[in-house]
Amino acid sequence: MRFLFKTDYEDDIKLFPHSGYLVSYGVLLALLLIAPYLLSSYLMSQLVFVCIYATVGVALLILTGFTGQASLGHAAFLAIGAYTAAYLQKYNVPFPVYFLAAGGLTGIIGAMVGFPALRLTGIYLVIATISFALIVEEILARWESVTNGNEGMRVKTLSLLGVTVPRDSPTFYYLCLAVLVLTIIGTLNLLRSPTGRAFVAIRDSETAARSMGVNVALYKVKSFAISAAITGFAGVLFAHKLSFISPEMFTLQLSIEFIIVILIGGAFSLHGAVLGAIFIVMIDPFLTYLKDDMPGMIAGIAATFGAGPATAGSIKSNVAAFASLNGLKGAIYGIIIVLFVLFEPLGLYGRWLKIKLFFQLFPLYKRATFKRQKIYVKSERNR
Amino acid sequence: MLDFVQQLVSGVALGCVYGLIALGFVLVYKATEVVNFAQGDLMMLGGFFAFTFIGMMGLNYWIGFAGAVAAMALFGMLAERVVVRPILGYPQFSIIMATIGLGYFLRSIAGMIWGTDDLKIETPFSQGVLRIGSLVLAYDKLSVIAATMILCTLLYLFFNKTTLGTAMRASSENMLAAYYMGIPVKRVVSVVWAISAAVATCAGVLLAPITFIHSNVGLVLGLKAFPAAVLGGFGSIPGAVVGGVLIGVIESMAGFYLPEGWKDVAPYVVLLAVLLLKPEGLFGHHVRKKV
Numbered sequence: 001m002r003f004l005f006k007t008d009y010e011d012d013i014k015l016f017p018h019s020g021y022l023v024s025y026g027v028l029l030a031l032l033l034i035a036p037y038l039l040s041s042y043l044m045s046q047l048v049f050v051c052i053y054a055t056v057g058v059a060l061l062i063l064t065g066f067t068g069q070a071s072l073g074h075a076a077f078l079a080i081g082a083y084t085a086a087y088l089q090k091y092n093v094p095f096p097v098y099f100l101a102a103g104g105l106t107g108i109i110g111a112m113v114g115f116p117a118l119r120l121t122g123i124y125l126v127i128a129t130i131s132f133a134l135i136v137e138e139i140l141a142r143w144e145s146v147t148n149g150n151e152g153m154r155v156k157t158l159s160l161l162g163v164t165v166p167r168d169s170p171t172f173y174y175l176c177l178a179v180l181v182l183t184i185i186g187t188l189n190l191l192r193s194p195t196g197r198a199f200v201a202i203r204d205s206e207t208a209a210r211s212m213g214v215n216v217a218l219y220k221v222k223s224f225a226i227s228a229a230i231t232g233f234a235g236v237l238f239a240h241k242l243s244f245i246s247p248e249m250f251t252l253q254l255s256i257e258f259i260i261v262i263l264i265g266g267a268f269s270l271h272g273a274v275l276g277a278i279f280i281v282m283i284d285p286f287l288t289y290l291k292d293d294m295p296g297m298i299a300g301i302a303a304t305f306g307a308g309p310a311t312a313g314s315i316k317s318n319v320a321a322f323a324s325l326n327g328l329k330g331a332i333y334g335i336i337i338v339l340f341v342l343f344e345p346l347g348l349y350g351r352w353l354k355i356k357l358f359f360q361l362f363p364l365y366k367r368a369t370f371k372r373q374k375i376y377v378k379s380e381r382n383r
Numbered sequence: 384m385l386d387f388v389q390q391l392v393s394g395v396a397l398g399c400v401y402g403l404i405a406l407g408f409v410l411v412y413k414a415t416e417v418v419n420f421a422q423g424d425l426m427m428l429g430g431f432f433a434f435t436f437i438g439m440m441g442l443n444y445w446i447g448f449a450g451a452v453a454a455m456a457l458f459g460m461l462a463e464r465v466v467v468r469p470i471l472g473y474p475q476f477s478i479i480m481a482t483i484g485l486g487y488f489l490r491s492i493a494g495m496i497w498g499t500d501d502l503k504i505e506t507p508f509s510q511g512v513l514r515i516g517s518l519v520l521a522y523d524k525l526s527v528i529a530a531t532m533i534l535c536t537l538l539y540l541f542f543n544k545t546t547l548g549t550a551m552r553a554s555s556e557n558m559l560a561a562y563y564m565g566i567p568v569k570r571v572v573s574v575v576w577a578i579s580a581a582v583a584t585c586a587g588v589l590l591a592p593i594t595f596i597h598s599n600v601g602l603v604l605g606l607k608a609f610p611a612a613v614l615g616g617f618g619s620i621p622g623a624v625v626g627g628v629l630i631g632v633i634e635s636m637a638g639f640y641l642p643e644g645w646k647d648v649a650p651y652v653v654l655l656a657v658l659l660l661k662p663e664g665l666f667g668h669h670v671r672k673k674v
Contacts, residue, residue, distance in 0.1 A: 130609070131651035134606070134648070327495055334491065337484025372473060376471075376472050
């Protein structure tokens with residue numbers, strides 16, 4: 001086990017606590033950079049979605065994970081970013097300008113949502129953000145002069161500094177990756193600054209934070225604005241990746257998917273956003289695999305264990321029928337959410353930390369290290 | 384004027400449905416401080432159960448109705464036992480997510496079992512209208528209004544006058560203290576879920592002739608029931624129904640008098656306004672938190 005000897009505050013807030021971090025993240029970055037030369041175009045496209053979802057995940061982590069303000073309305077922020085990009089693009093505004101404009105506008109709207117949210121906690125905040133998202137969805141469908149209503153808007157190919165960047169080119173992937181990496185680094189810096197500390201203080205106890213002199217209202221609005229702005233940036237990339245946007249893409253379902261991203265990844269660390277994004281985006285290829293290969297495989301296994309060809313055939317058709325059932329994705333989503341909440345509330349990253357600690361402390365690891373406290377008294381609940 | 388009254392009545396009928404779903408939210412919230420996002424889906428499932436008993440097995444309407452309510456009460460207990468009990472006491476957000484997951488699951492499973500078509504149940508109220516002067520009231524809508532009033536009164540009396548109701552309120556304030564006083568908290572929570580699933584089933588069955596049953600009906604109506612519950616103040620039984628009726632009337636008036644598009648948004652605009660101006664709702668209490 002490695003012991004880090006810290007002598008001053010600067011040591012404590014280092015981005016890379018020791019050289020091991022530099023090596024492992026360097027290797028990861030190198031792998032991501034050469035990924036376009038190794039992976040199939042389908043997987044590359046999924047990887048772009050991972051980058052976009054992870055960016056939104058980081059944004060949501062700032063708000064939900066670190067400031068403790070739940071939001072089920074992030075699809076609306078994504079939509080505002082995407083529509084701003086599509087609208088400004090019609091007037092030949094260059095990419096860097098509308099990229100920043102989308103982030104800025106979404107940030108302002110985020111702050112405007114943050115103000116009413118100041119008085120709300122817990123369930124009320126969740127409901128308020130859901131209503132906000134539903135209202136935005138309806139506005140997008142009705143404001144036809146700007147958004148083209150339910151017919152949707154076409155998004156032209158991205159052109160950056162005179163070079164066109166098609167949505168399935170490696171350059172577009174690098175762009176998304178760059179946005180994600182910059183967002184993560186920016187967020188890490190934010191979290192070790194006074195602002196980030198204030199966010200965490202508000203999450204842990206609003207009253208205690210206020211009594212320590214934190215301006216709770218200001219920081220809550222800031223958190224909303226920052227989170228919304230990052231989501232707006234992701235929205236621009238999302239619009240370009242899909243090349244067509246319409247209101248029914250930004251439903252409550254998408255907001256829930258974003259929440260699932262941080263829930264499954266682990267809502268206490270930025271690693272969680274990335275892991276959760278990988279998980280959510282890769283469910284689709286996994287289901288396709290389930291449909292195409294599973295029936296044959298299970299029939300093969302049955303055959304090796306002595307099932308006749310007739311039985312194997314019927315097993316194969318049964319499994320195929322099951323795997324292509326309508327709505328299987330929804331059921332799997334549901335089960336995954338419930339299982340994670342029940343058995344792994346710290347998410348995938350929490351599981352990784354547990355495994356790591358198990359080997360570091362072997363044989364002294366005890367499960368109670370990660371046990372959360374239960375609160376049974378109404379007046380003691382924070383949210 | 385006649386238009387206005389007609390809109391008012393259909394708004395009240397619609398609102399009673401929201402109120403019935405909101406009653407389910409409120410019951411669970413009152414007893415456990417948990418918000419059940421799958422309430423609408425329990426309603427949907429109740430409707431499907433009733434369809435199975437009445438439409439497919441050909442039972443009498445009332446027997447089928449009772450069967451569906453009983454089956455759903457058991458199902459509510461099962462859902463509580465499997466999904467909610469292990470995480471009682473954890474932050475609200477975990478429980479919200481768990482019930483959202485449960486809702487997803489129920490919607491998909493219902494879609495797989497009963498298909499994606501709109502289903503219809505033949506009820507004694509399906510046909511016929513009541514005429515008062517030139518005012519026309521359909522029996523199916525009147526049945527919803529009547530049932531809501533009856534259920535609301537029964538539940539109000541239950542919560543405020545019976546021992547079990549008092550036990551439920553006690554365990555909502557402080558589960559540990561309630562447990563020390565000899566209240567079987569786990570069983571109380573179980574019973575609350577059973578009741579709320581039963582109420583949801585009533586809503587589903589009464590709604591069947593009006594909106595039909597399909598696997599997404601719970602999501603749509605459940606989302607409309609939130610404004611109702613918030614408007615009434617989340618922990619108040621009469622509040623849920625009053626809030627539901629208000630939301631229903633607002634929606635139906637907005638659909639009639641305002642331009643297209645307002646109908647769907649109006650409940651949420653009202654909700655945001657209520658949250659801004661009076662977050663504790665019409666009948667709620669302001670709760671102070673201990674540090």
